[in-house]
Amino acid sequence: MPLTICFVASEIAPLAKTGGLADVTGALIRYLHGAGHDIRAFLPLYSSIDLDSVATTAVDALHDVPLELGPHRYRYSVVEARLPGSQAPVYLIDCPALYARGRLYTADPDEHVRFLALTRVALECCQRLGWSPQILHCHDWHTAFAPLFVRTIYGWDRLFQPTRSVLTLHNVGYQGVFSAAAVDDLQLGGGRYLLHQDDLRAGFINSLKHGILYADVVTTVSPTYAREIRTPEYGMGLEQVLRARGDSLVGILNGVDYDEWDPRVDRYLPQHYDAGRLAVKGDLKGQLAARLGLACGPRTVLAGVVTRLAAQKGVDLLIDALPTVLGSRDVACAVLGSGEEPYERALGALDRAFPQRLAFHRGYSEELAHWIEAASDLFVMPSRYEPCGLNQMYSLRYGTVPVVRETGGLADSVQRYDPSSGAGTGVLFKPYTPEALQSALGAALDLYADPSHWTRIVRNGMTQDFSWMRQGTRYVELYERLARLPPAGRA
Ligand code: ADP
Ligand code: GLC
Numbered sequence: 001m002p003l004t005i006c007f008v009a010s011e012i013a014p015l016a017k018t019g020g021l022a023d024v025t026g027a028l029i030r031y032l033h034g035a036g037h038d039i040r041a042f043l044p045l046y047s048s049i050d051l052d053s054v055a056t057t058a059v060d061a062l063h064d065v066p067l068e069l070g071p072h073r074y075r076y077s078v079v080e081a082r083l084p085g086s087q088a089p090v091y092l093i094d095c096p097a098l099y100a101r102g103r104l105y106t107a108d109p110d111e112h113v114r115f116l117a118l119t120r121v122a123l124e125c126c127q128r129l130g131w132s133p134q135i136l137h138c139h140d141w142h143t144a145f146a147p148l149f150v151r152t153i154y155g156w157d158r159l160f161q162p163t164r165s166v167l168t169l170h171n172v173g174y175q176g177v178f179s180a181a182a183v184d185d186l187q188l189g190g191g192r193y194l195l196h197q198d199d200l201r202a203g204f205i206n207s208l209k210h211g212i213l214y215a216d217v218v219t220t221v222s223p224t225y226a227r228e229i230r231t232p233e234y235g236m237g238l239e240q241v242l243r244a245r246g247d248s249l250v251g252i253l254n255g256v257d258y259d260e261w262d263p264r265v266d267r268y269l270p271q272h273y274d275a276g277r278l279a280v281k282g283d284l285k286g287q288l289a290a291r292l293g294l295a296c297g298p299r300t301v302l303a304g305v306v307t308r309l310a311a312q313k314g315v316d317l318l319i320d321a322l323p324t325v326l327g328s329r330d331v332a333c334a335v336l337g338s339g340e341e342p343y344e345r346a347l348g349a350l351d352r353a354f355p356q357r358l359a360f361h362r363g364y365s366e367e368l369a370h371w372i373e374a375a376s377d378l379f380v381m382p383s384r385y386e387p388c389g390l391n392q393m394y395s396l397r398y399g400t401v402p403v404v405r406e407t408g409g410l411a412d413s414v415q416r417y418d419p420s421s422g423a424g425t426g427v428l429f430k431p432y433t434p435e436a437l438q439s440a441l442g443a444a445l446d447l448y449a450d451p452s453h454w455t456r457i458v459r460n461g462m463t464q465d466f467s468w469m470r471q472g473t474r475y476v477e478l479y480e481r482l483a484r485l486p487p488a489g490r491a
Pocket of ligand 2 (some may be wrong): 020021254387390409
């Protein structure tokens with residue numbers, strides 16, 4: 001039976017992306033629409049979205065609509081786009097007062113209001129369109145108030161009577177905390193008692209926590225992360241509310257969009273390859289090394305890194321571990337990333353210290369990201385924590401052996417290579433120390449030196465299948481189970 005699914009997210013690729021959240025929402029929407037469900041997505045019309053690149057139509061019923069959020073007054077209109085590569089409708093919320101900013105996310109004082117507006121508008125659009133969603137699927141802190149809003153502000157409306165909510169946690173490190181002085185922005189009226197009272201008394205409101213408290217089901221993006229976030233080490237203060245959800249907190253590993261990430265068809269590559277044509281990968285390595293000014297002979301191992309430069313990603317380990325490895329082994333390194341300034345500076349310094357051995361490209365580039373995936377021998381992800389991680393799964397398909405810390409989705413998608421059996425797809429390390437990363441890199445370089453192991457590990461990785469055809473069915477099963485449940489209490 002086709003389901004009606006309202007999808008609300010702050011990023012959907014390729015329309016608006018800062019990281020993996022966008023890849024996942026974009027691919028999941030395409031999968032669900034392709035599987036015949038009536039899925040409709042809501043996204044802010046950020047100024048970075050190029051409307052000329054997507055066919056859009058104005059929605060008459062949603063033109064110049066007033067929106068009240070406590071003391072704030074806005075007017076918005078909605079244009080309907082089709083998600084590129086799919087016919088799935090994406091409703092873009094045109095409200096320049098909130099979304100015409102330099103970037104998707106800001107540190108402006110009204111940041112929480114920008115995403116409360118997204119959440120409210122999605123629900124008001126359902127009402128104005130007379131469309132009753134069986135599933136309301138929200139993502140991360142930005143839209144985490146949706147489950148509480150359907151129970152309170154919209155609890156009177158029979159349209160939402162069949163609606164069951166799902167919150168997906170892509171990263172509990174970002175919680176959308178704002179001052180309790182702004183409580184009126186939530187417009188909860190008599191439902192205010194449902195807010196976390198201890199937090200309110202302490203002077204703040206935690207958006208993500210309310211999603212965890214009130215969604216019918218909470219999912220996260222790997223089974224290991226689902227276990228980890230129940231502990232103080234990974235729960236970022238939310239471990240208690242997460243543990244309290246018991247079986248209603250489940251981990252579903254992300255999928256990969258192989259239309260975008262496959263060396264057989266990659267639109268950014270001048271030549272394509274598969275496990276039977278690995279010489280092409282070698283050619284691409286030579287081309288990328290020349291382009292980045294790296295001294296990289298055919299037996300030099302090229303290690304790639306593509307990442308947001310944030311503490312989560314273990315950038316400090318890389319910065320500490322690389323000098324020894326670059327100075328002692330035949331290895332070169334291509335790093336693409338942007339983010340926190342101290343990391344950018346430290347990587348810039350490494351680039352200057354090892355001019356022919358390390359190339360740091362500061363910035364964001366889809367094209368270079370694809371090239372690094374294809375041309376590298378190793379892909380390094382020493383994350384402190386990693387809810388899922390996508391690049392290690394992309395790497396496997398590109399025959400680029402992942403060297404990863406054993407945490408979250410990295411632990412669930414990369415199997416330790418066992419030289420005695422020839423099984424496994426990558427190299428894993430556990431202690432969060434530069435020494436552990438150095439020795440993992442050393443182990444990977446030793447494997448590279450033995451072609452019988454190397455060919456095996458590369459081929460093992462290339463045959464892995466993390467497609468959405470598999471992972472998407474897990475969401476559909478969950479939605480179907482939820483749609484049969486009686487409603488939770490409405491306030
Ligand atoms: P996260 O969402 O935590 O950043 P993921 O591994 O889930 O981590 O997804 C990251 C996505 O963002 C991947 O598609 C990756 O290629 C992309 N990405 C990250 N940094 C850059 C960059 N500087 N340039 C291009 N793509 C990037
Ligand atoms: C987050 C996580 C990352 C995950 C992505 C998509 O940004 O940091 O691990 O892959 O969301 O779910």
